[in-house]
Amino acid sequence: VVWGLAFYYMFLFVGYLGHKLLHWPGSGVLHTVHMRHHTDEYPTHALLSDTYRGEKGEFMYKIPLFGLAFVGGWLVLPSASVAFLFSFELAVLTTLSQVLHEAYHTKQLPWWVGTYKGGWRHKLFNKWRQQHFAHHRHTATNLTIGCVDL
Numbered sequence: 001v002v003w004g005l006a007f008y009y010m011f012l013f014v015g016y017l018g019h020k021l022l023h024w025p026g027s028g029v030l031h032t033v034h035m036r037h038h039t040d041e042y043p044t045h046a047l048l049s050d051t052y053r054g055e056k057g058e059f060m061y062k063i064p065l066f067g068l069a070f071v072g073g074w075l076v077l078p079s080a081s082v083a084f085l086f087s088f089e090l091a092v093l094t095t096l097s098q099v100l101h102e103a104y105h106t107k108q109l110p111w112w113v114g115t116y117k118g119g120w121r122h123k124l125f126n127k128w129r130q131q132h133f134a135h136h137r138h139t140a141t142n143l144t145i146g147c148v149d150l
Contacts, residue, residue: 011090038139054105066091104132
């Protein structure tokens with residue numbers, strides 16, 4: 001449990017730094033691909049779409065970051081079982097982050113949000129969605145991954 005929590009907060013911290021890097025023009029093509037999401041795919045006047053408009057290029061920066069973290073974890077963690085836990089949690093959190101991000105930009109709410117608008121899942125999802133949209137409106141703010149503040 002302690003390792004799992006430590007990895008979760010490390011994921012959030014590294015995700016924040018990585019997202020900050022993507023907003024820095026000096027990161028070159030990574031910046032270009034990421035900012036295309038803000039300016040072309042989901043500009044401030046069109047933050048929702050029927051289907052997710054993201055392009056496959058947005059995944060290109062996740063692969064080296066994930067690979068670096070994966071290899072780094074296996075090199076520095078104290079045992080293979082802890083390194084496996086780290087790798088598994090990294091894969092799950094990265095996938096969840098992408099699923100949430102795509103859901104934020106899609107008009108149709110995912111089934112797991114529920115249909116009752118007063119329900120806690122619906123309220124929480126809309127809070128996270130609005131936090132993400134605030135990032136689109138003010139790109140220097142709210143650089144968290146998935147805009148999840150637990």
